[in-house]
Amino acid sequence: MEFFISLWGSLPAELQYLIWTLIKIIVIIAPIMLSVAYFTYAERKIIGYMQVRIGPNRVGPKGWLQPIADAVKLMFKEIVIPAKANKLLFVIAPAITLGPALAAWAVFPFDEELVLADINAGLLYILALTSVGVYGVIIAGWASNSKYAFLGALRSSAQIVSYEIAMGFALVGVLVVAGSLNLGDIVRAQEGGIFSWFWLPLLPLFGVYVISGVAETNRAPFDVAEGESEIVAGFHVEYSGMVFAVFFLAEYANMILISALTALMFLGGWLSPFHGWPLLGPLFDWVPGFVWLVMKTAIFMFLFLWLRATFPRYRYDQIMRLGWKVFIPITIVWIAVVGLAVVYQMPWWFD
Amino acid sequence: MTLEKLIFYALSAVIIAAAMMVVTRRNPVHSALFLILAFVACSGIWLLAEAEFLAIVLVLVYVGAVMVLFLFVLMMLDIDLAVLRAGFIKMLPLGVIMAIAMAAELILIVGPDNFGLEQYAAPARHAADYSNTEELGSVLYTVYMYPFEIAAVILLVAIIAAIGLTMRKRPDTKYLDPATQVVVKRDDRVRMVSMDAEKG
Numbered sequence: 008m009e010f011f012i013s014l015w016g017s018l019p020a021e022l023q024y025l026i027w028t029l030i031k032i033i034v035i036i037a038p039i040m041l042s043v044a045y046f047t048y049a050e051r052k053i054i055g056y057m058q059v060r061i062g063p064n065r066v067g068p069k070g071w072l073q074p075i076a077d078a079v080k081l082m083f084k085e086i087v088i089p090a091k092a093n094k095l096l097f098v099i100a101p102a103i104t105l106g107p108a109l110a111a112w113a114v115f116p117f118d119e120e121l122v123l124a125d126i127n128a129g130l131l132y133i134l135a136l137t138s139v140g141v142y143g144v145i146i147a148g149w150a151s152n153s154k155y156a157f158l159g160a161l162r163s164s165a166q167i168v169s170y171e172i173a174m175g176f177a178l179v180g181v182l183v184v185a186g187s188l189n190l191g192d193i194v195r196a197q198e199g200g201i202f203s204w205f206w207l208p209l210l211p212l213f214g215v216y217v218i219s220g221v222a223e224t225n226r227a228p229f230d231v232a233e234g235e236s237e238i239v240a241g242f243h244v245e246y247s248g249m250v251f252a253v254f255f256l257a258e259y260a261n262m263i264l265i266s267a268l269t270a271l272m273f274l275g276g277w278l279s280p281f282h283g284w285p286l287l288g289p290l291f292d293w294v295p296g297f298v299w300l301v302m303k304t305a306i307f308m309f310l311f312l313w314l315r316a317t318f319p320r321y322r323y324d325q326i327m328r329l330g331w332k333v334f335i336p337i338t339i340v341w342i343a344v345v346g347l348a349v350v351y352q353m354p355w356w357f358d
Numbered sequence: 359m360t361l362e363k364l365i366f367y368a369l370s371a372v373i374i375a376a377a378m379m380v381v382t383r384r385n386p387v388h389s390a391l392f393l394i395l396a397f398v399a400c401s402g403i404w405l406l407a408e409a410e411f412l413a414i415v416l417v418l419v420y421v422g423a424v425m426v427l428f429l430f431v432l433m434m435l436d437i438d439l440a441v442l443r444a445g446f447i448k449m450l451p452l453g454v455i456m457a458i459a460m461a462a463e464l465i466l467i468v469g470p471d472n473f474g475l476e477q478y479a480a481p482a483r484h485a486a487d488y489s490n491t492e493e494l495g496s497v498l499y500t501v502y503m504y505p506f507e508i509a510a511v512i513l514l515v516a517i518i519a520a521i522g523l524t525m526r527k528r529p530d531t532k533y534l535d536p537a538t539q540v541v542v543k544r545d546d547r548v549r550m551v552s553m554d555a556e557k558g
Contacts, residue, residue: 126410127487127490128410131418138421138422139422141422161430161433164426165430171422
C-alpha cells in the first residue's frame with residue numbers, strides 16, 4: 008500500500024489528473040452499461056406482462072441472467088460484412104452512434120456537486136453531441152451497400168433531424184426560464200417542491216420534449232427506421248453479431264440519456280418532490296438526491312416501454328407532419344409566452 | 359512544449375489532412391465525411407481559443423444539420439465520376455495558377471506582418487467562470503442588434519423562397535389531408551344495407 012501511495016505521489020500532476028478523470032469516467036459509464044443490459048431485460052419482461060405472458064424466465068433465476076446470455080451470444084456470432092460494403096465505415100458506424108450517447112453524460116449532474124465536467128455551456132454540449140449521433144445511422148445505411156439499409160437510413164435520419172429542431176426549441180424554453188446553460192444551474196433554478204419544477208410552467212414544452220425524445224431515439228411508435236413490415240430492419244439490416252449489438256446498446260443508452268435529461272430539465276433532477284414543504288419536506292430530507300434522480304429517470308424509461316407496448320406505428324408522412332407542423336409551432340408559441348412571462352415576472356414561477 | 363500546444367498541432371494536422379482528402383478523394387461521400395472531420399477538428403481549435411459557444415454551435419449546426427443534408431444529396435445523386443474527372447490534365451495549369459495565387463494572397467493577408475504578436479498581443483486568459491455564451495449574447499443583442507436582425511430576415515427569406523420553389527401541386531399525387539382524415543365519422547364511411555337472405 009505504502010508503495011502505491013508513493014508511486015502515485017511521484018507521478019506528475021497532469022498525469023494524476025488524467026488518471027483520476029479516467030477513473031471517474033469508468034465510474035459513470037460502467038453503471039450505465041449495466042443498466043442498458045438490464046433495461047433490455049426490463050423491456051422484455053414488462054412488454055411480456057402487458058401482453059399476458061411471462062417473458063424471459065429460463066436463464067438464471069427468473070431470467071435474471073438473460074442479458075448476460077444475450078451479450079455472450081452476440082459476441083460469439085460472426086460479423087458478416089456485405090460484398091462491396093465500405094468496410095471501415097461499416098464497422099465504425101455503430102461506434103459513432105454509441106459514442107455521443109455515452110459522452111453526453113460528461114456534463115450530467117447526478118447530485119448537487121456530483122458532476123464530471125461542470126461546464127457553462129452544458130446544454131449546448133448535449134444538443135451538439137446528440138446531433139452527431141445521426142451520422143451512425145446515415146453512415147451505416149450507406150456503407151451497407153444495400154437498398155433497404157439505405158432507405159431506412161434516409162428515413163431515420165430525416166426523422167431525427169426534424170425532431171431535433173422541436174427538441175432544441177423545447178430546451179430553449181427551459182434555458183429562458185432557468186437563465187443558464189449549465190445543467191446544475193437549471194436544476195437549482197427549479198428549487199422547491201414538485202409544483203415549482205419546470206414541468207408545470209413549461210407543460211407544452213415538456214410534452215413536446217418527451218414525445219420528440221421517443222422519435223429521436225427511433226422507438227415505437229416512431230420506429231419507421233426499423234419498419235420490419237416495409238423495409239425489413241432499416242439501417243441495420245446488414246449488421247450482425249457484435250456490431251449489431253453496439254447499435255442495440257446505443258439505442259438503449261440513448262433512451263436512458265433522454266429519460267435522465269427529461270428528469271433533469273423538467274422534473275427537478277436531484278431535488279426531492281417535497282422539498283421545502285412543511286412536514287413532508289423534512290421527513291424525506293435524508294433521501295440522497297441521486298435516488299430521486301434515478302426514480303424520475305425510471306419513470307420515463309418505463310414510459311418508453313409502455314408506449315412501445317401500446318401504440319401502433321405512425322405512418323411516415325404523419326410523423327413528419329407531427330414534427331414540423333404541430334410540435335415546432337407549439338414550441339415557438341410557448342417560447343414567446345415564456346419570454347413575456349419572464350420579462351414581466353409573472354407570479355408563481357417567473358417572479 | 360505544453361500539452362495545449364501539442365493538442366493544437368494535432369488538431370491542425372487533422373484539419374489539413376482532412377482538407378486534403380476532401381479535394382483528392384474520388385468518392386464524393388468520402389469527401390463529405392472528411393469535411394465533417396475537418397469541422398470537428400476546427401471546433402476543437404475554437405475550444406482551445408476559449409470560444410466554446412462557437413465551437414459547439416459549429417458542431418451543432420454544420421456537423422449536425424448542414425452536412426447531414428449534404429450527405430443526403432450526395433448519397434442519392436447518381437454522380438458520374440468519369441465526367442467529373444474528365445479534363446483534369448487540361449485544366450491543371452489553370453488550377454495550379456489559381457491555387458498559387460490564392461495561397462499567396464492568404465499568406466500576405468494573414469501572415470505575420472498583419473497578425474503577428476507585435477500587432478496583436480496574446481490575449482489574457484479568462485477566469486474559470488468566464489462564459490463565452492453570455493459575452494457573445496450580450497454583444498449580439500445590443501451592439502450588433504440590427505446586423506443580427508437583418509441576417510435573420512435574410513435567412514427567413516431564403517427559407518420561404520426554398521419552400522416556395524417546391525410548392526407545386528402535382529395532379530397525380532395521392533395526398534390526404536390529415537385534418538379531414540381525423541374528423542371522419544363512422545357514418546361517412548359505413549353504409550348499412552339490408553339484403554335478403556338467398557334462398558336455396
